[in-house]
Amino acid sequence: MIQINNLTKSFTSKTGKGFKKETITVNAVNKVSFECKPGRIFSLLGPNGAGKTTTLRMIAGIINPTSGSAIVDGVDISQGNDEVKKRIGFLTGSTGLYERLNPDETLDFFGKLYKLPEKELKERKEYLFEKLGINEFRKKRMGQMSTGMKQKVSIARTLIHDPEVLIFDEPTSGLDVITADSIIDLIRESKADNKTVIFSSHIMSEVDLLCDDLAIISKGSIIYNDSFENFKKEMKADNLTQEFINRVKEA
Amino acid sequence: MTELFIIIKKELTELLRDKKTIINSIVLPTLLIPVLMFGGIKVSQMIQKSNEEKKVKIGLVNAPDDFKSLVLSDTLNQVTNYDESIDFKTLIDDGTIQSALVFSSDWGVRMDSLESSEVQVYRNGTKDNVNGRVSAMLKEYSAKLKEVRISQLNIPVEKMTPFRETFVEVGEQKELIGKRVGGFIPYIFILTMWGGCLLAAIDLVTGEKERKTIETTLSLPISKFKVLMGKAIVASLLGFIPALLNLMGLILGLQFIDGIPEVITSALGEMLNFQSITMILLLLIPFSLFLAGLIIALVAGATSFKEAQSKASPIIILIIIPLVMALMPGIEFTWATVFIPVLNIGLGVKEIMAGTINMGMYAAMLLSLITFAIAAIYFSYKKFSDENAILK
Numbered sequence: 001m002i003q004i005n006n007l008t009k010s011f012t013s014k015t016g017k018g019f020k021k022e023t024i025t026v027n028a029v030n031k032v033s034f035e036c037k038p039g040r041i042f043s044l045l046g047p048n049g050a051g052k053t054t055t056l057r058m059i060a061g062i063i064n065p066t067s068g069s070a071i072v073d074g075v076d077i078s079q080g081n082d083e084v085k086k087r088i089g090f091l092t093g094s095t096g097l098y099e100r101l102n103p104d105e106t107l108d109f110f111g112k113l114y115k116l117p118e119k120e121l122k123e124r125k126e127y128l129f130e131k132l133g134i135n136e137f138r139k140k141r142m143g144q145m146s147t148g149m150k151q152k153v154s155i156a157r158t159l160i161h162d163p164e165v166l167i168f169d170e171p172t173s174g175l176d177v178i179t180a181d182s183i184i185d186l187i188r189e190s191k192a193d194n195k196t197v198i199f200s201s202h203i204m205s206e207v208d209l210l211c212d213d214l215a216i217i218s219k220g221s222i223i224y225n226d227s228f229e230n231f232k233k234e235m236k237a238d239n240l241t242q243e244f245i246n247r248v249k250e251a
Numbered sequence: 252m253t254e255l256f257i258i259i260k261k262e263l264t265e266l267l268r269d270k271k272t273i274i275n276s277i278v279l280p281t282l283l284i285p286v287l288m289f290g291g292i293k294v295s296q297m298i299q300k301s302n303e304e305k306k307v308k309i310g311l312v313n314a315p316d317d318f319k320s321l322v323l324s325d326t327l328n329q330v331t332n333y334d335e336s337i338d339f340k341t342l343i344d345d346g347t348i349q350s351a352l353v354f355s356s357d358w359g360v361r362m363d364s365l366e367s368s369e370v371q372v373y374r375n376g377t378k379d380n381v382n383g384r385v386s387a388m389l390k391e392y393s394a395k396l397k398e399v400r401i402s403q404l405n406i407p408v409e410k411m412t413p414f415r416e417t418f419v420e421v422g423e424q425k426e427l428i429g430k431r432v433g434g435f436i437p438y439i440f441i442l443t444m445w446g447g448c449l450l451a452a453i454d455l456v457t458g459e460k461e462r463k464t465i466e467t468t469l470s471l472p473i474s475k476f477k478v479l480m481g482k483a484i485v486a487s488l489l490g491f492i493p494a495l496l497n498l499m500g501l502i503l504g505l506q507f508i509d510g511i512p513e514v515i516t517s518a519l520g521e522m523l524n525f526q527s528i529t530m531i532l533l534l535l536i537p538f539s540l541f542l543a544g545l546i547i548a549l550v551a552g553a554t555s556f557k558e559a560q561s562k563a564s565p566i567i568i569l570i571i572i573p574l575v576m577a578l579m580p581g582i583e584f585t586w587a588t589v590f591i592p593v594l595n596i597g598l599g600v601k602e603i604m605a606g607t608i609n610m611g612m613y614a615a616m617l618l619s620l621i622t623f624a625i626a627a628i629y630f631s632y633k634k635f636s637d638e639n640a641i642l643k
Contacts, residue, residue, distance in 0.1 A: 011639060012639075013639070057466075057642075060470055061470075062466060062469045062470055062642075063638045063642065064638070082472045082473060082474060083472075085470060085471065085472035086472040088470075090470040092466065094463050094466040095463070095464075095466050095467040095470060096462055096463035096464045096466075096467060097464065097467065098261070098265055098462075098464055098467075099265075099462055099464075100264070100265040100268040100269065101261070101264065101265065105261075105264070109257065109261050110471070112253075112257050113254060113257055113471050113472060113473060114472060141268075
């Protein structure tokens with residue numbers, strides 16, 4: 001379960017020439033509130049620069065909010081984000097893999113830091129390698145892998161500690177349809193396992209396939225937040241993409 | 252603590268799988284000193300041999316016969332006699348001769364009457380080998396003439412030698428060589444240490460940004476401080492190891508390279524004992540952490556390898572200047588210099604090598620380096636925690 005209340009993130013930058021400096025404060029995320037329930041897939045949609053990544057980074061404990069609160073699986077992020085991080089599997093376009101390690105070493109590294117018992121780590125690793133088809137390249141260095149192979153390993157390292165909360169930001173981006181399908185399957189499986197899933201994608205067919213609840217963020221603020229069923233009922237455009245574009249433009 | 256070790260292990264594995272790191276941090280530092288020693292000795296031997304075998308073309312005017320025979324006694328000398336003084340500058344410039352000696356026209360008369368005369372030496376001041384050999388001949392000839400005159404005047408040799416200098420060396424050979432050579436040793440290993448730390452710190456911080464793994468690392472359930480400490484320790488190790496290999500290279504070079512003067516080999520061998528090496532390495536541990544912390548702080552906001560290099564490279568000046576100062580005469584290891592980083596290592600290593608280090612000052616220097624290391628780590632932690640800089 002994730003409960004977000006009035007989450008705000010401001011960035012301060014200094015501009016100007018010589019001795020004349022101006023401090024500019026911009027709210028990248030402005031009083032954002034929403035709730036993601038276990039066993040449901042929550043889609044956070046928004047155009048580039050809307051504040052999606054900043055929101056997800058705050059939830060994942062990577063950056064600290066300026067104000068507001070976020071409770072992840074019963075832990076307030078302001079109480080110590082290491083505890084929050086243990087409960088989250090975080091995968092975005094910016095979470096690359098260590099190029100000089102192989103999948104085996106990568107999962108061992110993450111598993112040990114998540115303090116998984118050795119036996120459990122081994123079993124979980126073997127399960128994920130089998131499920132995602134990583135076994136054939138498990139000893140190959142990341143730097144020598146294709147985008148698809150890397151993404152499979154990224155998914156595996158996100159799931160290694162079997163987290164209660166999963167954050168997937170464009171997990172199928174750049175993948176072939178077969179790999180993408182196996183990842184969609186995994187997200188569905190997580191939902192079936194009663195996990196809380198935040199899923200973000202620009203591929204509306206995937207959103208349509210997976211989404212239970214939906215929030216649209218634009219210019220740092222939430223402009224829509226309801227169930228996907230209601231969203232579809234309220235749709236005025238012919239398709240999801242057009243409806244999304246219209247909503248963002250109207251906001 | 253376990254988490255820190257996991258981070259260190261992963262960072263080290265990654266770095267040591269990079270060919271660039273292996274070459275810069277392991278291969279080059281190990282080979283640097285032996286190659287420099289071996290190359291230096293071989294080159295100087297070759298130059299010396301080639302100089303000794305070179306012909307010297309000398310032009311003579313009014314030269315007395317005994318001088319001519321002295322010159323010709325060395326078969327490498329090629330003599331051309333001239334009747335009068337001509338444009339020797341042109342002849343030297345075009346290589347016809349390399350030096351010309353013009354004796355005064357009344358040389359014989361002046362010598363017979365025991366008067367002083369003049370020899371004009373035409374030479375190119377940049378040709379050290381030619382000038383050295385010509386000067387040696389003139390000196391030898393002058394000594395011979397003096398001897399003849401002394402015997403002609405029936406003066407006992409003792410009367411012409413008011414005193415003789417004899418040197419009683421009170422400083423140990425180790426102290427002498429330690430203070431001379433000891434100044435150059437920190438030069439080599441501090442610079443390789445800098446290079447190792449710089450490459451590693453940039454790879455571990457800016458490299459992670461370039462490879463888009465910094466967010467992955469920050470999503471780990473460990474504090475930013477531990478992540479930073481892991482990176483700083485690995486960067487300092489990659490600085491410390493080359494310095495250690497430098498010292499090992501020096502010891503191996505002394506053992507296996509022929510041609511090093513015995514006096515230097517034995518003195519350096521005596522200096523580089525277990526105690527002095529331990530004392531030097533103890534200083535280098537906090538110093539490498541200081542360098543690593545400082546570089547990480549400087550490159551934390553950089554988004555590319557190039558930007559990181561341009562941000563950190565100017566610091567090399569702050570390292571070279573104190574090292575040069577440590578070599579200057581008059582700058583000693585005192586309570587004033589003991590707290591200045593780099594300068595204190597430069598001066599301190601000299602004292603350690605010479606065996607004259609004051610242990611109280613050594614402890615103060617070590618403490619000051621530890622303080623600087625803590626300050627640099629704190630500074631780098633502040634920069635590493637800056638969300639604007641690290642996630643740029």
